[in-house]
Amino acid sequence: MLQEQINQHSADIQAFSTDNAEALEQFRIKYLGTKGIVKDLFDAFKQVGPEEKRVLGKVLNEFKQLAEGKHQQLKEALAAPAPHAVKTDADLTLPGEGFTLGSRHPLALVRREITGIFGRLGFTIEEGPEIEDDWHNFSALNFPEEHPARDMQDTFFIRKGGENGDIALRTHTSSVQVRMMEQGKPPFRAIMPGRVYRNEAISARAHCFFHQIEGLYVDENVSFADLKQTLFYFVQELFGEGTKVRFRPSYFPFTEPSAEMDISCTICKGSGCQLCKQSGWVEILGCGMVDPNVLENCGIDSKKYSGFAFGMGIERIANLKFVIRDLRLFSENDVRFLKQYTAALI
Template sequence: MRNQIESIKQDFLAKIAEVSNMEEIEKLRVDFLGKKGAFTQVLRSMGALSPEERPLMGKLVNDAKEELESRIEALKGELKNKERERKLASEVVDITLPGKRPVIGGNHPLSLTLNEIEKIFLEMGFTIEEGPEVELDYYNFETLNIPKDHPARGEQDTFYINDNVVLRTQTSPVQIRTMETQKPPIKMISPGKVYRSDDLDATHSPIFYQIEGLVIDKGITFADLKGTLEQFIKKLYGEGINTKFRPHHFPFTEPSAEMDATCFVCGGEGCRVCKGEGWIEVVGCGMVHPDVLRSGGIDPEVYSGFAFGFGLDRLVMLKYGIDDIRLLYESDMRFLKQFR
């Protein structure tokens, strides 16, 4: 058996001298030291030896295996060094070449304007509330004084999932959910995505952003509404902006109004953006309808409030002079780089 062990060693030494890569050295290891390797066969044949001879032969086999393992590890190290040297020689870096400037991202114009608006309202004491985009018909319409047969439903161009579930057409449902969970005084805004079945063109999109606000407390009047919105629009566009309120109709507010502001482009002189009128419609608003207060679990005999809403996309387009809403959603880097 001594001769057999020595013969295996000599065979190994002859073969390892011809190894040139990691695949070959792994095959050599398996052939000699693996579960079915040459030394394993020797160990299995030790049963024929006398009890006195087995420990001696076992030591010889283990010593031989350790020697082979040591040579294998040494060869692996040599091969790794050679591969590293080969890569270094072929991957020469010319440190005199100019470096590549990293691409730096920036906020989207929608995010820029939303952050600015949220900051303005937070400074005015408002909280920011959120709600589901897949909404119950009950919250999206019925609690907002828009029953099943109300004509305003036809104007909403709603995406219906079934008779009772819709993609929200406004963020107003968040106002009702807030009234249900919070006691007055309430002072909140609810920014988020809304959905309407519109064709995508220069001024319409089936998905757009809306921000709505709600204030409820004892003694709230239309004067509070006017003061809040005038302060907001001046902080967003500058102290030189003037505003005016026109009567309007919304099912969920009474009285209702729309607020116009002097054109941010021409300062009220008349231009292409404001169609020569000098004014731009900005916000829909009004005093919260008593039925809406009741839907939220609030007594209209004790509390009053005002609500308002506007499209974020529209304010962004007006702020930056963008004439096509599709630019806000196409991810065109040539367009977005302007807002870094």
């Protein structure tokens, strides 16, 4: 008789479910209250014989645990917040929180603008490794053995000497030009953007790493006039029409003849200021005709082909466009500095 009651009540407990706190409280009183079913069954258990107690004692304890467990389960379910619950006291008419716009780094903005200009001239983009061997970084580019760039005071060497020669962080992206010429056949028309490394003291005007964009054009009958016209177009597109240009003779191991190109100062418009050191001119890049030795080192017939090359620092261009006077700002990740360039995305 007692066993049947326990079985019936157990079935009722298992079938019971509610999402109402008041109904749950009635369940607790009915089964677990001081006058509840569990207490009544334990009182009835006292009246059964010893043989039945051995069997019903375990069953009755399990029944009590079933009632307590069901109550606790439903209580926790009621206490848990509903998924995607909306606060009843929230004012749904208020405007939502806006999303903060990210901002491109000023160097990324300048690089994108420069690559876009040369892209319109038919230049492709080439990239290469930042860790280079002596051949691609120095020897193929006509650097003599005694050149100061090969000195540890100027270059970050990873391994100096050894069976396979020097291994260093590249000092310019000209190494990408060498790899491109070794692996292909003229004509070449490409620019090489990337990070380079020099062993220099960090200051407002210099850093141990910076970014370059170099360019190379190799074909038949390429002349210095082609170089000048290409760079003149680039300057007018980047800094605006009316920007003056001048070329000054210079020296680079991998070009001959070589030149440095100046533009009229974008800050003072040529009248003289601190940026241009009162000269009215600012140097922005080096350039020249590719030395025949470099072409021959890369397996290109220098009697049939000629070419020009140029290289500029992206930081220098960014300084002029955004009037940034401290190179360290580019790598300090100061959010206050970077936020100024959010508008460039809109």
